[in-house]
Amino acid sequence: MSQATTHAPHNPHLEPGEGEAGTVREHHDHHELGFLRKWIFSVDHKVIGLQFLFSGLVFLALGGMMAMAIRYQLAWPWRPMPGLAWMFPATGGAISPEFYTMLFTMHGTIMIFFVMIPLLTGAFGNFLIPLMIGAPDMAFPKLNMFGYWTMIPAFFFILLGFFVEGGHAAGGWTSYPPLSTIEAAAPGSLTGQTCWLMGLTWVGVSSMMGAVNYVTTIVKMRAPGLTMMRLPLTIWSLMITSLLQLFALPVLTAASIMQLLDRTMNTGFFTPTNLVVNNITPDSFLYGSEGAAAGGQPLLWQHLFWFYSHPAVYILVLPAMGFTSDILAVHARKPIFGYKPMVYSMSAIAGLGFIVWGHHMFTSGMNPALGMTFMVSTVMIALPSAIKVFNWLGTLWGGRIHLRTPMLFACAFVSMFIIGGLSGIWMAATPVDIYIHDTYIVVAHFHYVVFAGSLFAIFAAIYHWFPKMFGRLMNETVGKIHFVGSFVFTNMTFYMMHQLGVAGLMRRTADPYAYDVYQHLQPINEFITISAFCMFAWQIFFVVNFFHSMFWGKRVGRNPWNAASLEWDAPSPPGHGNFDKQLEVYRGAYEFSSPEVAEDFIPQTRKV
Amino acid sequence: MRYLFALMLLLVPILGVWTFVEADRWQLWFPQNVSSFGGEIDGLFNLIMYMVAFTFIVTEVALAWFVFKYSANRPGKGVFTHGSHKLEMIWTAIPAVALLFIAFAQMETWAKVKFESNFPKDGKYTKEKPIAELWASQFDWRVRYPGDDGTLGTVDDLERSYEFVVPVNTDVVFHLRSRDVIHSFFVPEFRLKQDALPGHTIPVWFRAEKEGIYDLVCAELCGWGHYKMSGRMTVLSQADYDKRMADIKAEWFSNGKEQGQ
Ligand code: HEM
Numbered sequence: 094m095s096q097a098t099t100h101a102p103h104n105p106h107l108e109p110g111e112g113e114a115g116t117v118r119e120h121h122d123h124h125e126l127g128f129l130r131k132w133i134f135s136v137d138h139k140v141i142g143l144q145f146l147f148s149g150l151v152f153l154a155l156g157g158m159m160a161m162a163i164r165y166q167l168a169w170p171w172r173p174m175p176g177l178a179w180m181f182p183a184t185g186g187a188i189s190p191e192f193y194t195m196l197f198t199m200h201g202t203i204m205i206f207f208v209m210i211p212l213l214t215g216a217f218g219n220f221l222i223p224l225m226i227g228a229p230d231m232a233f234p235k236l237n238m239f240g241y242w243t244m245i246p247a248f249f250f251i252l253l254g255f256f257v258e259g260g261h262a263a264g265g266w267t268s269y270p271p272l273s274t275i276e277a278a279a280p281g282s283l284t285g286q287t288c289w290l291m292g293l294t295w296v297g298v299s300s301m302m303g304a305v306n307y308v309t310t311i312v313k314m315r316a317p318g319l320t321m322m323r324l325p326l327t328i329w330s331l332m333i334t335s336l337l338q339l340f341a342l343p344v345l346t347a348a349s350i351m352q353l354l355d356r357t358m359n360t361g362f363f364t365p366t367n368l369v370v371n372n373i374t375p376d377s378f379l380y381g382s383e384g385a386a387a388g389g390q391p392l393l394w395q396h397l398f399w400f401y402s403h404p405a406v407y408i409l410v411l412p413a414m415g416f417t418s419d420i421l422a423v424h425a426r427k428p429i430f431g432y433k434p435m436v437y438s439m440s441a442i443a444g445l446g447f448i449v450w451g452h453h454m455f456t457s458g459m460n461p462a463l464g465m466t467f468m469v470s471t472v473m474i475a476l477p478s479a480i481k482v483f484n485w486l487g488t489l490w491g492g493r494i495h496l497r498t499p500m501l502f503a504c505a506f507v508s509m510f511i512i513g514g515l516s517g518i519w520m521a522a523t524p525v526d527i528y529i530h531d532t533y534i535v536v537a538h539f540h541y542v543v544f545a546g547s548l549f550a551i552f553a554a555i556y557h558w559f560p561k562m563f564g565r566l567m568n569e570t571v572g573k574i575h576f577v578g579s580f581v582f583t584n585m586t587f588y589m590m591h592q593l594g595v596a597g598l599m600r601r602t603a604d605p606y607a608y609d610v611y612q613h614l615q616p617i618n619e620f621i622t623i624s625a626f627c628m629f630a631w632q633i634f635f636v637v638n639f640f641h642s643m644f645w646g647k648r649v650g651r652n653p654w655n656a657a658s659l660e661w662d663a664p665s666p667p668g669h670g671n672f673d674k675q676l677e678v679y680r681g682a683y684e685f686s687s688p689e690v691a692e693d694f695i696p697q698t699r700k701v
Numbered sequence: 702m703r704y705l706f707a708l709m710l711l712l713v714p715i716l717g718v719w720t721f722v723e724a725d726r727w728q729l730w731f732p733q734n735v736s737s738f739g740g741e742i743d744g745l746f747n748l749i750m751y752m753v754a755f756t757f758i759v760t761e762v763a764l765a766w767f768v769f770k771y772s773a774n775r776p777g778k779g780v781f782t783h784g785s786h787k788l789e790m791i792w793t794a795i796p797a798v799a800l801l802f803i804a805f806a807q808m809e810t811w812a813k814v815k816f817e818s819n820f821p822k823d824g825k826y827t828k829e830k831p832i833a834e835l836w837a838s839q840f841d842w843r844v845r846y847p848g849d850d851g852t853l854g855t856v857d858d859l860e861r862s863y864e865f866v867v868p869v870n871t872d873v874v875f876h877l878r879s880r881d882v883i884h885s886f887f888v889p890e891f892r893l894k895q896d897a898l899p900g901h902t903i904p905v906w907f908r909a910e911k912e913g914i915y916d917l918v919c920a921e922l923c924g925w926g927h928y929k930m931s932g933r934m935t936v937l938s939q940a941d942y943d944k945r946m947a948d949i950k951a952e953w954f955s956n957g958k959e960q961g962q
């Protein structure tokens with residue numbers, strides 16, 4: 094597929110935008126590509142970005158529906174779900190315990206591996222990197238295309254799992270063996286878990302291709318004059334994220350393959366000696382002589398899994414931090430406060446992120462002396478996070494803040510990330526974690542960082558870069574309505590989970606009220622469930638706004654926000670090859686409110 | 702508009718702190734503590750809570766205030782600054798010290814609860830001579846007492862499911878084991894949690910300081926029946942404990958024997 098023949102997805106006949114007089118891209122020798130070449134087998138980074146965006150949003154809806162079912166069960170255990178009897182004929186619409194374990198397992202898996210990572214790195218990484226560094230495309234456009242193609246088997250396996258005997262994986266998104274490896278241990282461990290492992294492995298392959306591409310592109314293809322220290326923080330965050338992927342993913346892939354072998358060839362890497370599950374002696378023992386040992390280690394999986402998955406939680410937040418930094422600066426008309434400390438603290442988060450994985454295993458039976466060292470490193474990782482928060486506040490200070498929708502979501506990210514970061518300190522404290530590990534405080538913590546944090550940053554990014562993607566603005570009023578409801582209901586949903594955790598309520602139980610100690614918590618859970626339903630329903634404002642604006646939104650020129658970074662020098666949407674002029678970069682991306690010029694910003698390409 | 706949004710951001714610290722203040726009244730706070738080290742754990746939780754609350758209020762109020770104050774309606778341009786080295790040093794150094802303080806404050810209690818070298822050595826029960834073995838399996842708890850000879854794995858061992866009986870005000874050490882998958886021993890009132898790891902025997906100690914019956918909760922996902930894997934922790938006075946053990950023994954040898962124990 095030759096690049097010269099591919100073309101801009103839209104015909105960018107632009108009207109001048111709010112901010113500047115847009116030059117309309119010249120289109121000679123314009124011949125249309127077929128739908129397939131343009132949208133399915135595309136090597137254009139922008140189209141691939143949109144592919145990741147759309148599939149991520151579809152999975153977001155799926156994962157969200159599963160969350161609603163989980164919440165229903167927690168508020169009203171075992172009560173049939175109205176109108177869903179056709180789906181669960183055996184129970185008349187009620188959730189069975191087996192189904193509940195599968196629900197939260199797949200909710201977590203889908204949200205992390207099929208929504209957040211693909212949206213942050215796949216969608217925005219692809220769309221933004223070449224545009225923000227002034228490159229015509231990725232360094233390896235074909236590899237980029239394969240990066241999306243390898244998501245297809247991932248989608249296939251992760252969806253297939255729902256239809257196999259025993260249902261989908263049900264060992265938690267963490268899939269601790271032996272629960273996940275021994276067929277007799279859980280229905281989801283029959284075949285579902287194999288689908289889960291295959292799905293994850295393919296996501297890994299995709300992320301790996303993406304990461305190689307991103308790093309190479311950022312290192313090699315920056316526009317003339319764009320030094321590393323002039324890069325927008327979004328690009329830094331995506332670069333650091335890619336390095337995390339490159340170093341951490343091989344470990345997860347190896348671990349998944351070991352688990353796959355345990356499941357299919359009875360290798361017993363994670364299976365200890367002398368198990369009796371469900372009165373059945375697992376196969377691995379039957380191959381040896383009498384009393385044979387599998388000799389495996391369940392904790393080995395936890396170490397390998399968290400060696401990847403702790404860095405992965407930063408993969409889930411670093412790009413969000415990058416987007417937030419850019420959006421705050423643009424809409425507050427202020428340079429980033431402490432650009433270098435921002436870069437260093439992101440690097441510190443990434444570096445420290447490799448030596449904190451043990452904080453997920455304080456009570457696992459791991460050597461408690463090791464727990465002590467993991468506590469110190471974990472507590473210290475809160476430091477760069479704090480520095481970033483202070484610098485965001487510094488960025489807002491003294492600004493001229495335009496409270497447009499992307500800005501609102503970005504401010505909400507800061508507000509919510511503070512909550513999630515601070516609750517991390519409790520859990521990092523080993524003695525306190527003895528009590529709160531595996532309780533709802535952990536659930537509150539990661540939903541504040543990932544949902545209220547990163548997902549809000551994704552919303553911010555969608556509202557902010559939508560004009561670049563489609564050449565049209567999303568509707569402001571509807572956007573604000575979307576923001577207000579999302580913010581309020583999200584907090585109503587997740588905040589009280591802290592208190593539930595302090596009360597000792599554990600996560601992952603289908604019916605907490607089976608225990609006397611938790612019976613009085615039902616009303617709070619009901620309140621949370623209703624809030625969650627409202628939050629879910631509220632997203633209709635986003636869906637309608639998104640699709641309506643895609644076709645009928647207000648057209649804009651190149652730079653509707655008067656931003657300074659390079660992507661706003663390209664037409665909206667950019668054609669193939671992105672830029673219609675030679676770029677030369679003279680400064681960093683955050684020259685807002687500079688006294689040097691009359692306007693309140695200096696584009697990176699402008700020589701003063 | 703900025704009034705609304707600044708107010709929303711301001712409500713985060715206000716309602717956030719308020720729910721924590723009220724939580725106790727709504728019974729959304731720690732259950733009673735009955736173990737010797739639980740008080741320390743609650744104390745450490747509170748210590749962190751006060752430091753966290755301070756940071757939370759300061760940053761969230763600053764955020765709301767900036768959004769309110771530095772609105773685009775103000776005339777002129779924003780302040781043109783790229784940062785301040787001095788401020789960076791301050792807000793790196795102070796949190797660093799605070800965080801290290803938090804970390805060091807934890808170590809003693811952690812070592813006391815989990816380090817085997819700190820386990821009770823002089824009492825009746827030790828790591829080598831535990832009060833019982835607690836076996837977790839899908840989805841129940843079984844306690845195996847060593848019987849009169851005080852040694853596990855001999856013919857006079859007593860087995861009992863669901864209920865784990867221990868004497869009050871005594872340092873208790875038991876062995877935690879799993880037959881199948883990973884489970885977790887959790888008694889909220891003891892502030893004690895420890896995973897049961899198949900293939901391993903993990904010694905655990907505690908000292909219950911109040912008689913009563915407490916829920917023994919499985920805190921690690923162990924399969925579809927995880928939610929109902931409950932047990933009971935019964936703490937009795939020494940006299941009652943001895944009596945109960947005699948009952949358990951009688952019961953075990955009357956109907957347990959012919960099951961081929
Ligand atoms: C301020 C820095 C942070 C600290 C000190 C911290 C600390 C911790 C600790 C100690 C745990 C384990 C809790 C337990 O299981 O008992 C944990 C869990 C978790 N954290 Fe963080 N965290 C921080 C930031 C983040 C961020 C930024 C994210 C993601 C964007 C994140 C995502 C998670 C997730 C997903 C879990 C739960 C994993 C599970 O068990 O399912 N954390 N965190």
Ligand SMILES: [Cu+2]
Pocket residue numbers: 402403406449450452453
């Ligand atoms: Cu972690």
Ligand SMILES: [Cu+2]
Pocket residue numbers: 884885919920921922923924926927928930
């Ligand atoms: Cu369990």
